[in-house]
Amino acid sequence: MDQDFERELLEIFKAEAEDYLTILNDGLLALEEGADERAVEEMFRTTHSLKGAARAVNFSAVEELCQAIESLFSKIKNKELKLNEGIRAVLNRSIEHLNELLNQNNFNASCDIDILKQLQAAASGEIKAAAKEKAQKRPAARPKAAQKPEASRPEAAGQTPEKTTAPEPAPATQPKSADAAQETIRISYQKIRELFTQSEDLIAIKIKQKFYIDHINQLYDQLEAIGKKRRQWLVASDSADALNSELFREFSLIKKQVDLLKNTLENDLFQITAMIDKHLDDIKQLMMFPFSTITNYLERSTRAIAREMNKKIELKIYGKEVELDKHTLELLKDPLIHLIRNSLDHGIEPPEERLMRGKPEVGKITIEVLPPRDQSIVVKVSDDGRGLDLAKIKQKSLKKNLVTQAELDDMNESQVLSLIFHSGLSTKDEVSKLSGRGLGMAVVLENIEKLGGSLKVENYYPNGSTFYLTIPLSFATSRGILIYTNDFRAIIPTKFVRLPMRLEVAQLKTVENQLVVNLNGQNIPLFSLASLLDIKTEDRETPQYLNILILRLDEQHEIAVSVDQVLDEREIILKKLNPPLEEVRFLSGVTILGDGSLVPVLNVHDIFAACSDRFKPMAIKKQKPKQILVVEDSITSRVLLKNVLESAGFEVQTAINGQQAWQILQKQTFDLIISDVQMPEMDGVELTRKIKAEQKMKSIPVILLTSLGSESDRKKGLEAGANAYFIKQDFKQKSLLDLIHKLIGTE
Template identity: 25%
Template sequence: MDTNEYTDIFLDESRDHLQAVNDNLLKLEKQPGELGLVAEIFRSAHTLKGMAATMGFEDIASLTHQMENVLDLIRNSQLEVTTEVIDVTFEATESLEEMVSDIAEGGMGKKDVSHLVNQLVHIEKGTSPGSEAGEIPVETAAVEMKLDEYQSTVILQAKEQGFEALQVKVRLNEDCMLKAARVFMVFEGLEEMGEVLISVPAVEELEEEKFEQEFTVLLLTKETIDTVQARINKVSEVESVEAGVLPDKLDTAEENQANKPEENLEKAEQGKSPQAKQGTSKTIRVNIDRIDYLMNLFEEMVIDRGRLEDLSKQVGNHDLIETVEHMSRVTQDMQSMLLTMRMVPVEQVFNRFPRMVRSLAKDLGKEINLEVYGADTELDRTVVDEIGDPLVHLIRNSIDHGVESPAKRKERGKSESGTLVLNAFHSGNHVFIEIRDDGGGINREKVVEKAISNGLITEERSEKLTNEEVYDLIFAPGFSTADQVSDISGRGVGLDVVRNKIESLGGHINVESAPKQGSKFTIQLPLTLSILSTLLVKVANETYAIPLSSIEETVLLKKSQIMYMKNQPVMDFRGKVIPILSLEEIFKMPAVQTEEEQSNVSVVIVRKGEKMTALVVDSFIGQKEVVLKSLGDFLPNVFAISGATILGDGRVSLIIDPNELIM
């Protein structure tokens, strides 16, 4: 069977199931007696195993099969949830994620997981990892058959036609040399009397002799038990044959679904929406490339919409103006819908952090509770794809530098367990993500000392710095306050990368801290990156676009209000002195001669965090939604320019990046 066409579906489903395993494992660690969580983990592992086996990814199937064995013992109260079980299952899940990622990159999901399989086998058998394989006791109890819904239905239909479901356990001699051949002969004899529905271990494992001496089959037959036993006993090197009627009350792999159809149906119906009860689906999976292509087409429509609006005003025809206005309203609704289609919950990023926090806290000998809020907050897919790594850096920074050790927290009168809060929320056209801890806060003296030794500031300058300016120093390239280099920190790589990445997304990052109380990093991000609301301005006969998200205010400034500080023009803006920059000078544009000297200067106040700068322009044109297009390889790394757009009259306008201009 050609499975290539199903790979994308397999990847999507696998990621969902692995995330479910991760989430429920974290809950199970805190509630080890909650067997409902074990059932959920088992169900996800069971489904993943089935999909992987169907697709031919044997390493994934092998590992999930052994996970199933351990989970099955737990859910049947034959094994307790211990730290070892949780740790090994987490490690197995991480390996499964790596194999799924390899498949996504075009590989076959190959990975040596034998050590994990062995660990799970030892947990299942209750032996120490150091014991020899031969010392693991062989179970002699009857094998518990797990049937899916299809197999249960087959048995019911067979019984209606006079067949009996027999559970047949066959044991070969200890000195049997050709076990696979004997298995073949047993199956041949069984199939003469009926149909073999299932075997434990699976047929593939029996053929490869991956079993001890026993195997069990489920046989649908009209023969008696004595006849079946007599026929199999004729096969040489068979030590014993035990056969019995399959119990009527048999657990299925889907949590007794076949046993209680009415009850399960009732529960299922209660949880469904009216549409679901009617059998209709309200969602479909769409390849993200198709949505991106649709978005590109719509961006072209936005450009043409702007051109039509300009042309209709020039022509002055009432009917044309009315039609264009209606089209504008419709396309704006389409734009909102398309942007919504591109929006995905930030939960996709947040989901990876609980396990990471658990692992890091364990490595550092700290106790940390992670609290996540606003995981359903939605962001543009492009932003979500890019924000993961910066958040990883910030969380690792909070765990390593922020939260103290249990002993130190106890000395300070705090609980031994630290708290790390991850919060996301909407505000206007932005999404804010907060990373907050209740640790020791940022040590001002240590930061200043390190900044002076690195040559970032002078000793005289350090005395005049506000706390906000000191905290800003931690984002300098190569800056680190760690005393020792470790796997987690101390190499001077991290927060500068975080700031650069966030600013490249059109966002800002702000830091607040209180000594011995904790720190808070706040990231402000735009909802989307493709279509921007901007202010068009004129500079030396050229039109530029400034994103509205960065604009604090526009001002007509009298020339008499311009002051100078160290030869740098500045202005007073609501009690705060901010620098003035001329876009004409920054972009080295030839000055335009005017007939008469103007008494006012047009100024755009832009903000980045707590910092503001005034940008001098020739005039304001007005607000306009524009499509951001990358400059690509034509004009790489142009200072203070983030991209370009095409205006309604066909002219190209450059989009200013205010972050690079704020001093």
């Protein structure tokens, strides 16, 4: 574990420990009022979770103390001991000592032997109620405000802590700092994300209001036309009777009322739009983090890979201040690391070779994050290595039967470069643990497409290459063009539409049996959108004019699609589809129109892939990483496990208890499940039983990862159906990963 991640893990542990101490302190107050079974159960589970979190950061004194407290609570919980005043006093002193250890922030501290002995005596039933006169009946102090960790690493600290007593209260005259006066709370990103998703539904109010206004405007225009005809009739008529005059006055009054209603609705829409947009912008800002959030991870990963390859490298990162949604940042980590690894392995030459080529001994990789533009962000990843060898790419593509020689001869440079994104294609002749399997670049493209983005390559062989990652700002509100074709309405995202046009059929050309649109001297292949989407079409006469949209993925990939009508452009809320609909071809999601109807939003990547063999490089067979569900109630242990597994190339989802995991399993499938045993609501053993009893889930391997190491506990877990029982005390990354590879067949 490197130092940067260790520091990050320690910060997570401190926040988690503070929460656990709050629960324990509140539990002590509850125990003062009587032997509350629920309080005992909650304190038992909390102590167990804190023990696991302390083990994850090597805080042995806290782990040892929690183990002793947990043992005592276990006896009370199982009715082997009756809670009395003496035991309450021991628990008071023990949890007060736990507070002191955590406040000292000294990972080399030792646990108070006297307190451990008292806990052991209490668990053995040696402390009777008579001990209460010696007890100090007071709840433990809350932990101090978050303190910065010592400069040195915990295991290097070396000093022996002095025994401390309860801290003396600060003088009453001591002024509060501005920071202390500012109250803060911790809230998970997921909760903010859920709030934002719910708040986005407010946009539907805007869309409906606009829909009503459009209809009122149509009604007003109709009334205006009727009034004009009425006036013309009155002028042409020699006489106007009283009845007609009265009808005309009533008609004018109705028209004024409609006009007033129209103006009121337009004013309301203006105010609603301002309030909703500000509300959404405020929530968006809470989810935005600077790119610097992940730069430490990128820098340390680059150093580690370079050391392993015996290469000298300088990583430069520009645009660290540019802010992105946290979800986007997390999904960017993997493709960026793949690109860096690819640059180091395939591009950056060994020092001696660089010197021979007249290059600096130290290679350079540059990541530049450009400011947002047109609702998207571009990340450039460049290196000054060899670049991409087109001849070698062609050779390997033919060998893998990805293309024929005739197809290769017909490809331009950008299309040949696109071949590197095929799963299984690698220009390496040998397979190493870092590369050679041809999965890296396919994974990069897959992750970028998950974000709704695109990827472009510029090659400067033999002097390097640049990858352009274009990523939309990852909020679901965007704009789309509503089209109608063969009784089918759909939305095409505006960002992919270069140009709408109306073209006479006689102006179309045919090149190699393919209809094309000639735009500024460039022939763009034309397809019927209805045919691409496999929508049944009735025989009908060819119209004189075609409504056409020019779609663009990037500068090298453009197509034209014909539709019956291009209705309008509008603001949309993209709602992603849930499994199993998320895999339906051509669909990115759905949106709701002002009249309440659902309309599909088309996946432009799938449209390009379906067009013709000319775009075969875009029709990539993707090999998804294996999916693992981690079920662990300790956030520290959860983050540690997630980091270990993601670093090994797995896709990881987490749950905080068995009940939440079971709910997740109803919606999606996983290749493997790793679960703690002791958790609230539903423990790991019960979760395993439910999984193995379910026909569609029973084949999923389950690993129970727990601190319960007795033979009876192991037997209980295996009898529930677990495929393996892994003791946390014996936790080694390699052993766990070897076991995972064995269970899911990825060795």
